Amino acid sequence: MFKKIAIILLWLLLIAAFFYFDVSDHLTLDRIQNHYRQWQITLHESPTNYLYYATLFFIIYLVMVSASLPGAAILTLLSGALFGFTTGLLIVSFASSLGATIAFLSSRYLLRNLLQNKFRDSLEKINQGLDKEGWLYLLTLRLIPIFPFFLINIVMGLTKFNSLRFYLISQIGMLPGTMIFVFAGTELSKIKQMEDIFSPPILITLTLLGLFPIVIKKTLSFVKRKKQLKPFTQPNHFDYNLVVIGAGAAGLVSSYIASSVKARVLLIERDKMGGDCLNHGCVPSKSLISSAAYFHAARELGSKGFVQKRIIDLTDEDFVHLFKSITQRIAKIAPKDSIERYTDLGVEVVIGNAQIITPWQINITGRQGGTKTVTTKSIIIATGSEPKMPLIPGIEEVPTLTTDTLWDAFSARTKKPRHILIQGSGPIALELAQSFSHLGIQVTIIARGENILSKEDNDVITIAKESLIKSGVNILFNAEITSLHKSKESILPYYARINQKCDIGRQHKHEIQNETLLNFDVFITAIGRKPRLTEVGLENLGINSLSLTRKSNHGATETAKNDTHVITHKEPNEYLELPFSNIYLAGDCVGGRQFTHLAAHHAWYATVNALFGRFKKFKVDESILPVCTYISPCIARVGLTEKEAKEKNIPYHVIHFSLDELDRAITELDNHGFIKVLTVPNSDSIIGVCIVAKRADDMLSEFTLAMKYKLGLSKILRTPHPYPTWSEGNKHIAGLWQKSRIKPWTLNWLKKYHTWNRR
Numbered sequence: 001m002f003k004k005i006a007i008i009l010l011w012l013l014l015i016a017a018f019f020y021f022d023v024s025d026h027l028t029l030d031r032i033q034n035h036y037r038q039w040q041i042t043l044h045e046s047p048t049n050y051l052y053y054a055t056l057f058f059i060i061y062l063v064m065v066s067a068s069l070p071g072a073a074i075l076t077l078l079s080g081a082l083f084g085f086t087t088g089l090l091i092v093s094f095a096s097s098l099g100a101t102i103a104f105l106s107s108r109y110l111l112r113n114l115l116q117n118k119f120r121d122s123l124e125k126i127n128q129g130l131d132k133e134g135w136l137y138l139l140t141l142r143l144i145p146i147f148p149f150f151l152i153n154i155v156m157g158l159t160k161f162n163s164l165r166f167y168l169i170s171q172i173g174m175l176p177g178t179m180i181f182v183f184a185g186t187e188l189s190k191i192k193q194m195e196d197i198f199s200p201p202i203l204i205t206l207t208l209l210g211l212f213p214i215v216i217k218k219t220l221s222f223v224k225r226k227k228q229l230k231p232f233t234q235p236n237h238f239d240y241n242l243v244v245i246g247a248g249a250a251g252l253v254s255s256y257i258a259s260s261v262k263a264r265v266l267l268i269e270r271d272k273m274g275g276d277c278l279n280h281g282c283v284p285s286k287s288l289i290s291s292a293a294y295f296h297a298a299r300e301l302g303s304k305g306f307v308q309k310r311i312i313d314l315t316d317e318d319f320v321h322l323f324k325s326i327t328q329r330i331a332k333i334a335p336k337d338s339i340e341r342y343t344d345l346g347v348e349v350v351i352g353n354a355q356i357i358t359p360w361q362i363n364i365t366g367r368q369g370g371t372k373t374v375t376t377k378s379i380i381i382a383t384g385s386e387p388k389m390p391l392i393p394g395i396e397e398v399p400t401l402t403t404d405t406l407w408d409a410f411s412a413r414t415k416k417p418r419h420i421l422i423q424g425s426g427p428i429a430l431e432l433a434q435s436f437s438h439l440g441i442q443v444t445i446i447a448r449g450e451n452i453l454s455k456e457d458n459d460v461i462t463i464a465k466e467s468l469i470k471s472g473v474n475i476l477f478n479a480e481i482t483s484l485h486k487s488k489e490s491i492l493p494y495y496a497r498i499n500q501k502c503d504i505g506r507q508h509k510h511e512i513q514n515e516t517l518l519n520f521d522v523f524i525t526a527i528g529r530k531p532r533l534t535e536v537g538l539e540n541l542g543i544n545s546l547s548l549t550r551k552s553n554h555g556a557t558e559t560a561k562n563d564t565h566v567i568t569h570k571e572p573n574e575y576l577e578l579p580f581s582n583i584y585l586a587g588d589c590v591g592g593r594q595f596t597h598l599a600a601h602h603a604w605y606a607t608v609n610a611l612f613g614r615f616k617k618f619k620v621d622e623s624i625l626p627v628c629t630y631i632s633p634c635i636a637r638v639g640l641t642e643k644e645a646k647e648k649n650i651p652y653h654v655i656h657f658s659l660d661e662l663d664r665a666i667t668e669l670d671n672h673g674f675i676k677v678l679t680v681p682n683s684d685s686i687i688g689v690c691i692v693a694k695r696a697d698d699m700l701s702e703f704t705l706a707m708k709y710k711l712g713l714s715k716i717l718r719t720p721h722p723y724p725t726w727s728e729g730n731k732h733i734a735g736l737w738q739k740s741r742i743k744p745w746t747l748n749w750l751k752k753y754h755t756w757n758r759r
Contacts, residue, residue, distance in 0.1 A: 007106060007109070007110060008110065011067055011106075014063065014067045014069065015067065015069070018067075018069050032074060032077065032078050032081070036078065036081045036082065039082060040081070040082060043082055043083075053082075054083060054087065054091060057075075057078075057079065057082070057083075057091060058091050058094075058095050060075070061075050061079075061091065061092060061095040061096065061099065062095045062098055062099045062102075063099070064099070065095065065096050065098075065099025065100055065102075065103065065149075065150075066099040066102040066103050066106070067103075068103055068150035068153070068154070072096065072149075073181065075092070076088075076092050076096075076178060076181040076182060076185065077181055077182075077184060077185035078185060079091050079092045079182055079185060080181070080182035080183060080184065080185020080186045081185045081186065084186060085182055085183055085186050088182045088185060088186075089178060089179060089182045092178050092181075092182060093171065093174070093175060093178050094171075096149075096170075096174055096178065097167055097170045097171040097174065098167070100149065100152075100153045100166075100167075100170050100174075101153075101163060101166060101167040101170065103150065103153035103154065103157070104153045104154075104156055104157040104163065104166050105157065105163060106157070107153065107154040107155075107156075107157025107158060108157040108158065108163075111154075111157070111158060112157065112158050112159075135165060135169055138152075138156065138161070138166065138169045138170070138173065139169050139172065139173045141173070142169065142170055142172075142173020142174050149174070225580075225581060228542075228579060228580060229359065229580070232358040232359055232360075233358070234359075234360055235360055235361070235375045237375070238360065238375045238376055238377045239264075239266075239374045239375045239376060240264050240265060240266045240348075240374060240375070240376040240377070241258065241263035241264050241265060241376070241377050241378065241611060242254075242258045242263055242264075242265045242266075242376060242377065242378050242379070242380065242607070242610055242611060243265070243266045243267075243268065243354075243362055243374065243376040243378075243379050243380075244258070244265065244266070244267045244268070244379075244380045244382060245268050245354045245356075245362075245379065245380070245381050245382060245383055245536055246268075246269065246275065246381065246382035246383040246384055246587070246589075247267055247268075247269035247272075247273045247274065247275060247337070247342075247349070247382075248274065248275020248276055248277060248382060248383075248384045248587060248588075248599065249275060249277050249587060249596045249599040249600050249603070250380075250382035250384075250586035250587025250588075250599035250600065250602055250603045250606070251267060251269070251275065251380070251382035251586070251587070251603075252267075252273075252274075252275075252337055252342070252603075253599070253600045253603035253604070253607075254380050254382060254586060254603040254606060254607045255267045255342060255345075255347045256342070256345060256347070257603065257604060257607040257608070258347075258607050258610075258611060259342075259345050259346040259347045260345075261611065262346075263611055264348075265346075265347050265348070266347075266348045266349075266350065266374060266376070267342060267347050267348065267349045267350070268349075268350050268351075268352060268354040268362075268364060269349070269350075269351055270351070270352065270353050270354070273334070273337045273338055273339060273342075273349075274333075274334060274337035275384050276384050276385070276404070276588070277596045277599075278330060278333060278334060278337055279330065279407075280403055280404045280405075280407060281403065281596070282596055283329065283330050283333055284326050284329075284330060284407045285403075285428075285431060285432070285435075285630075286630065287325070287326045287329045287330075288322075288326060288432075288435045289431060289434075289435050289630050291322055291325065291326075292434075292435040292436070292438035292439050293435075293438060293632060295312070295314065295438060295439055295440075296438035296439075296471070298312050299311065299312050299440070303669065304669055305669070313440060314416055314439045314440045314441070315416075316414065316415045316416050318416075319413070319415070319416035319439075320413070320414060322439075323407070323410050323411045323413075324411070326407070326411075327407075327411055339351075350364055350366070351366070351367055352364045352365050352366040352367060353365045353535070354536060354537075355536065355537040355540070356379065356536055356537035356538065356540060356541065356583075357373070357537060357540055358540070358541075359379075359541065359580045359582055359583060360375050360376060360377070360582070361373055361374070361375055361376075362374055362375075362376065362379070362537075363537075377582060378582045378583070378584070378610035378611065379582065379583045379584070379610075380583075380584045380585075380586055380603075380606050380607065380610055381533070381536055381583065381584070381585050381586070381589060382585075382586045382587045382589065382599070382603070382606075383531075383532045383533060383535075383536060383587075383589045384532050384587060384588045384589060385529040385530060385531055385532055385588035385589065385594055386404065386529060386530060386532045387402035387403055387404055387525065387526075387527075387528075387529055387530075388525075388527050388528045388529060388530050389402070389525065390423060390481070390525055390527060392481050392482075392483065392484055393482070393483040393484070394483045394484040394485050395484050397484060397485065397486050397494075398484040398485075398486070398494050398523055399523070400523050400524075400525055401522065401523065401524045401525070402524070402525055402526070403428055403432075403524075403526055403529075406432075406524055416439075416441060417436075417441055417521050417522040418441070418442060418492060418521050419441075419442040419443075419444070419492060419519065419520040419521055419522070420433075420436050420441055420442070420443045420444075420520065420521075420522045420523075420524060421444050421446065421496060421518060421520040421522070421523045421524070422443060422444070422445050422446070422524045422525075422526060423445075423446045423481060423523075423524070423525045423526065423527055424445070424446075424447075424525065424526035424527045424528075425445060425447035425448070425449065425451070425452040425453070425454070425475075426452075426453065426454075426526065426527075426528065427453070427629040427630075427631075428526045429445060429524075429526035429527075430445070430452060430453070430464065430468060430629065430631050431629065431630050431631055432524060432526065433445050433468065433473045434467070434468055434471050434473060434631045434632065437468075437471045437472040437473045438471060438632075442472075442474075443472070443473050443474065444473075444474040444475075444476065444518060444520070445468075445473060445474070445475045445476065446476055446479045446480070446481055446498065447475055447476065447477050447478075447479060448478070448479065448480055449477070449478065450477055450478055451465075451477070452464060452465060452468075452475065453629065453635070455641070455643075456635065456637075456641065456643075456690075457641050457642045457643050457676075457690065458643075459674070459676070460635055460690060460692055463633065463672070463673065463692050464629075464631060464635060464692075467631060467632060467633065467672075468631065471632070476498060476500055476516070477500075478500055478501040479498050479499065479500040479501075479516075480498065480499050480500075481496050481497070481498055482497045482498065482499050482515075483496070483497045484496050484497075484523065485497070487519055490519045492519040492520055492521045493521055494519070494520055494521065494523065495517055495518060495519045495520070496517070496518050496520065496523070497515060497516075497517060498515065498516045498517075498518055499513045499514070499515055499516075500513070500514045500515075500516060501513060501514075529588065529594055531588060531589040531590070531591050532588070532589055533589050541579075541580065541583075543578065543579065572584070572585045572590060574619040574620060575605070575609050575613070575617045575618070575619060575620070576590065576602060576605055576606045576609065576620055577609065577613075577617075581613070582610065584606040584609060584610050585602075585606070586599065586602035586603050586605075586606040586607075587599035587602055587603070590602060592622075593622070593625065593627075595625070595627065597625075597626070598622065598625060601620075601622070601625075602620060605618050605619075605620040624638060624639065624704060624707050624708050625638065626638040626700050626701070626704045628696070628697045628700070630697070632694070633670070633672060633673045633692050633693050633694050633696065634691075634692070634693065634694065634695070634696040634697050635690070635691075635692050635696060636690070636691045636696035636697045636699065636700040637688070637689060637690040637691070637700070638688070638689050638700060638703060638704045638707060639678070639686065639687050639688035639689060639707055640652070640678055640687050640688035641678075641688060641690060642654065642676075642678065642688075644688075645678060645687070645688065650687070651680075651681050652678040652679065652680070652681065652687060652688070653678070653679050653680070653681045653682075653740075654676060654677070654678055654679075655676070655677045655679070655713075655733055655736050655737045655740065656674060656675075656676050656733075656736075657674060657675045657676075657729060657732050657733040657736055658673075658674050659671040659672065659673045659674060659675075659693055659729065661732065662726070662728065662729045662732065663723070663724040663728075664724040664725055664726050664728065665693065665694070665726070665729075667724065668694065670693075670694040673691070673692040673693040673694070673696070674691075674692055674693075675689070675690075675691050675693070675699070675729050675730070675732075675733045676689070676690045676691075677689050677703070677713065677733055677737070679712075679713065679737065683712070684712030684713040684714045684715075684734075684737060685710070685712050686703060686706055686707050686712065686713065687707075689703040689707075691703075691729075693726065693729070694726070695726040695727075698726065698727070699726055699727055699729060699730060702716065702727060702730050703716075703730065713733075713734040713737045713738070714734070714738065716730055716731060716734040717731060717734035717735055717737075717738055719731070
């Protein structure tokens with residue numbers, strides 16, 4: 001803090017000296033024209049004088065630019081008049097670039113943290129853009145003299161732009177303008193006014209020079225696109241404005257948006273309408289969670305105010321009926337995603353396999369055979385994701401269920417499982433584990449790491465772990481399935497060999513392996529999902545679908561080879577666009593986070609860019625994305641976690657509200673949990689929220705809305721909330737934030753005021 005104060009005081013001192021000594025009056029065209037010949041004589045009296053005054057001039061120029069003081073233009077002219085073109089150019093070029101870099105670093109040191117806290121989201125987007133093309137923006141600004149250089153220095157200092165790159169680009173970018181001024185200075189006596197230097201022709205020339213890097217970039221992009229398209233023949237006419245491949249959440253929303261703006265759109269689905277969410281994901285899993293929670297509540301009546309006199313067991317008949325009910329719930333929602341509904345909306349729907357042949361041609365093979373080819377202006381690939389499969393010796397001997405296959409498998413069973421073994425420790429694995437355990441089925445989770453829910457904060461993990469164990473779930477940490485086998489001696493048909501690492505000693509230097517044999521009758525793997533892109537024909541375009549993920553293990557760029565051309569590409573760009581500007585990805589196949597609501601979010605960007613990208617393209621924004629884990633209590637969050645804030649070195653203030661203080665939670669005997677809000681220090685601006693509560697998923701929406709539209713905690717505090725409700729907890733934590741803002745000395749003065757007011 002002392003260093004910052006010292007820098008500010010020095011800067012203020014320089015400004016005060018500038019105005020106190022009327023430096024601006026001396027830095028005028030008339031003044032230097034009247035005196036520069038006398039200064040030239042003094043300068044050239046001896047080599048020592050020349051070196052001394054050249055050094056002094058360099059320092060003065062450096063200080064003026066570093067402190068963002070006016071007068072640099074006049075000094076540049078004077079450098080040419082005194083030292084000639086070559087020496088003057090060297091002095092000014094290096095002094096101006098170094099001075100600009102000092103101003104850049106000063107701005108970063110003094111202001112960036114302050115403004116980063118206040119405008120974190122806006123600056124983060126700017127930083128992302130600068131990471132990719134920052135050199136181009138800076139070079140353009142430097143080459144065009146209409147942008148104030150001192151302002152560029154300060155603003156760039158607020159970003160994460162590399163200081164060495166800033167110096168080098170400034171050195172290059174300011175050179176043309178500096179050359180003009182220094183050269184003009186060599187003819188100082190002929191200049192009557194400053195406007196003579198930057199005449200309209202010169203300004204136009206410099207502006208065109210500034211635009212030159214952008215023109216080069218656009219030209220190279222155009223040439224690259226032409227080269228990519230060279231092997232393909234573009235149709236003279238298109239059958240459709242848009243073809244969407246995949247009828248999951250992203251595909252359905254894309255089709256709906258396109259049809260609503262009267263585009264001719266074709267939707268191709270190879271299997272079931274509704275995709276993973278309806279058939280294998282959200283709908284069946286949340287149906288299971290809900291029914292299992294009711295069953296568990298009935299078994300736990302003693303904890304809800306009743307005298308429990310009987311134990312309820314799940315029968316085989318109950319199990320069969322439960323999965324029949326889940327199938328019925330899927331069927332009830334299915335009409336919303338049906339062919340008939342989307343046909344009524346103006347979407348043409350085809351069931352079949354799609355193969356992209358060229359950037360504009362798609363072959364469709366129907367279920368009954370037969371192939372037809374359609375042409376389209378744009379394509380959206382929304383083929384979703386598929387479960388990752390583990391490589392375990394003996395896995396071919398054991399029926400292995402995934403989140404895609406378990407629903408059909410369980411619907412076909414006539415008896416409930418006795419022991420379910422689940423591999424995975426993420427949200428999906430935990431939701432399934434707790435649900436089956438709530439039904440009274442024995443469940444064991446194999447977690448490879450030391451914990452579950454690795455992306456959550458420790459306080460969240462603690463509650464989740466306690467809840468799962470209380471539900472009867474057995475969790476083996478630091479464990480790995482080494483092999484799977486058929487069982488001959490147990491009543492359960494299969495068993496797994498499991499190695500579990502155990503740390504010994506205070507510093508955990510030693511490890512031993514505990515081998516466990518675990519019998520089970522159902523094995524479910526839930527270790528994550530991967531984009532499904534291998535069957536849509538991207539290889540026909542020279543694109544390696546394996547490289548199209550948001551994050552690769554090593555960050556390496558994959559290269560796909562084709563007989564005619566090669567395209568190197570790692571991921572869709574910020575517009576969800578592939579190397580071909582008319583082909584987009586949306587939903588789970590994009591990679592990264594995979595949620596139904598994110599897929600719908602992607603769909604808007606992909607569709608608008610596909611249909612109207614020639615006029616304006618929109619960069620996808622995933623900065624405010626709510627995430628829920630549907631165990632009991634539910635875990636819901638949006639924005640940063642404490643773990644993420646620390647990893648990114650983002651300062652924050654945390655407010656914590658326990659559900660022990662929420663009346664509605666107490667009345668429902670579900671007061672185990674909390675609300676945690678991260679704010680910008682000394683501000684009510686929200687940067688992260690985590691809620692662990694029975695109704696956390698519904699409570700989160702208010703905070704998501706507040707973050708999206710920059711509404712702080714003070715706005716939530718002043719909003720009436722009905723009593724008694726779960727959402728009232730949001731108001732309570734806003735009140736805690738307000739209370740934390742009040743300083744003790746303020747309360748002391750208020751006490752004195754009220755004492756005085758009673759007299």
